[in-house]
Amino acid sequence: MTYCVGLLLTRGMVLLSDTRTNAGLDNISTYRKMFTFEDPGERVIVVLTAGSLSVTQTTMARLTEAIESPEATPETSIMQAATMLKVAEIIGDTLAVTRAEIDDKLAAGQASATASMIVAGQRRGGTMRMFLIYPEGNFIEATEDTPFLQIGEHKYGKPILDRVVTPETSLEEAQKAVLLSMDSTLRSNLSVGMPLDLAVIEADTMRITSRRRIEAGDAGFAAMSQAWSQALRDAFSGISL
Amino acid sequence: MTYCVGLLLTRGMVLLSDTRTNAGLDNISTYRKMFTFEDPGERVIVVLTAGSLSVTQTTMARLTEAIESPEATPETSIMQAATMLKVAEIIGDTLAVTRAEIDDKLAAGQASATASMIVAGQRRGGTMRMFLIYPEGNFIEATEDTPFLQIGEHKYGKPILDRVVTPETSLEEAQKAVLLSMDSTLRSNLSVGMPLDLAVIEADTMRITSRRRIEAGDAGFAAMSQAWSQALRDAFSGISL
Numbered sequence: 001m002t003y004c005v006g007l008l009l010t011r012g013m014v015l016l017s018d019t020r021t022n023a024g025l026d027n028i029s030t031y032r033k034m035f036t037f038e039d040p041g042e043r044v045i046v047v048l049t050a051g052s053l054s055v056t057q058t059t060m061a062r063l064t065e066a067i068e069s070p071e072a073t074p075e076t077s078i079m080q081a082a083t084m085l086k087v088a089e090i091i092g093d094t095l096a097v098t099r100a101e102i103d104d105k106l107a108a109g110q111a112s113a114t115a116s117m118i119v120a121g122q123r124r125g126g127t128m129r130m131f132l133i134y135p136e137g138n139f140i141e142a143t144e145d146t147p148f149l150q151i152g153e154h155k156y157g158k159p160i161l162d163r164v165v166t167p168e169t170s171l172e173e174a175q176k177a178v179l180l181s182m183d184s185t186l187r188s189n190l191s192v193g194m195p196l197d198l199a200v201i202e203a204d205t206m207r208i209t210s211r212r213r214i215e216a217g218d219a220g221f222a223a224m225s226q227a228w229s230q231a232l233r234d235a236f237s238g239i240s241l
Numbered sequence: 242m243t244y245c246v247g248l249l250l251t252r253g254m255v256l257l258s259d260t261r262t263n264a265g266l267d268n269i270s271t272y273r274k275m276f277t278f279e280d281p282g283e284r285v286i287v288v289l290t291a292g293s294l295s296v297t298q299t300t301m302a303r304l305t306e307a308i309e310s311p312e313a314t315p316e317t318s319i320m321q322a323a324t325m326l327k328v329a330e331i332i333g334d335t336l337a338v339t340r341a342e343i344d345d346k347l348a349a350g351q352a353s354a355t356a357s358m359i360v361a362g363q364r365r366g367g368t369m370r371m372f373l374i375y376p377e378g379n380f381i382e383a384t385e386d387t388p389f390l391q392i393g394e395h396k397y398g399k400p401i402l403d404r405v406v407t408p409e410t411s412l413e414e415a416q417k418a419v420l421l422s423m424d425s426t427l428r429s430n431l432s433v434g435m436p437l438d439l440a441v442i443e444a445d446t447m448r449i450t451s452r453r454r455i456e457a458g459d460a461g462f463a464a465m466s467q468a469w470s471q472a473l474r475d476a477f478s479g480i481s482l
Contacts, residue, residue, distance in 0.1 A: 156397070156400055159429060164473075172482055173477075176480060188399050224482065228476070229404055231480060235475070236414075236418070236421070239469055241413055241420075
């Protein structure tokens with residue numbers, strides 16, 4: 001399983017992913033699920049992935065090949081695409097084709113593979129945009145009414161986001177919100193696991209303002225997690241029936 | 242959808258269910274999902290149901306018929322069964338048979354029906370026990386390590402239970418915990434809805450100590466929900482990154 005979340009706020013975008021993958025309960029590994037593409041000041045794109053690792057890895061490899069190809073065009077390379085909408089289309093198409101190919105291979109074994117992605121970015125001259133791309137390649141976009149997108153195991157971590165995130169949330173508060181949302185998910189679903197990848201894109205900078213890998217045992221994250229548990233229990237005690 | 246939760250604590254059991262059922266998004270109704278059977282001082286049983294309404298209603302009707310039948314025996318009536326384990330077996334068997342019958346009917350339309358239940362109770366001379374009964378009729382039991390059981394849309398409301406419920410939780414705190422767990426679920430899943438049914442069984446009384454229907458717009462529940470939202474936001478503000 002996986003949990004990835006992205007917030008689209010007035011002041012920027014905040015993205016967080018876990019790194020745990022599993023093929024059965026007895027085969028658990030760590031793989032990066034956050035991929036960043038940056039031409040600082042010109043264009044920044046972050047992709048978060050959930051689902052079958054063979055689908056997401058192949059999709060990301062193909063997107064990278066298309067960028068690096070000498071024949072790259074605005075129709076094939078997400079670093080040249082004219083708009084973020086076009087970026088989402090290229091990624092959606094690549095995902096859909098890859099998924100269909102792998103699904104065909106798996107059909108022999110009556111299995112199937114699926115994957116979804118969050119794509120966030122901004123190009124110079126454009127606005128920040130964030131998309132959730134479905135396994136079939138179609139997508140939806142974050143808006144002021146729904147300023148966050150989630151993929152994977154999204155339910156445990158949604159109540160906190162519903163309560164505290166608005167488009168006006170500061171980037172610092174937003175990082176707290178996604179980390180606490182992840183914390184709830186980590187507690188409830190063992191197939192979501194540390195380390196975590198956290199990225200912040202400040203509005204109109206077209207670069208990754210900060211990027212942080214939070215390892216298992218990170219003292220700051222542990223302290224925040226513990227403080228939140230205590231605060232929740234205190235809040236609970238303070239409520240009257 | 243549905244959300245039902247039961248806590249098995251040293252001091253008693255607390256059970257909560259919503260009442261919303263839907264056949265598609267355009268056909269939403271209110272049905273009771275909590276069923277109580279009581280011979281005060283002798284035996285008390287509460288059943289919470291989730292899943293296909295045709296399965297749960299028929300199962301409950303058959304269990305009631307079996308109790309009222311002049312030929313009722315400890316093998317067929319949950320009010321005569323020698324132990325709570327036998328109660329769980331009777332309910333599990335009735336559920337499995339009913340589900341299989343309805344599934345056969347639906348197979349023609351390539352549809353299927355499923356349902357699960359929480360069964361909580363105590364008979365004089367026995368201990369309190371709580372079971373989660375699966376659609377196939379097998380079941381698991383709440384224990385000290387896992388003092389709560391959930392059916393239906395269980396994920397949104399689990400983090401709060403994980404954090405505050407232990408076997409030593411008081412019955413008052415327990416009612417708060419299940420109501421706040423339901424509150425998180427109501428906010429996130431529209432197919433879980435008011436009114437709510439709340440029941441408390443104090444240990445060794447073999448009776449329903451209190452029973453309460455909480456209607457939409459209930460002032461106490463709304464106040465608690467609002468206080469919890471505020472407390473969560475305050476707790477969130479108090480955490481440092």
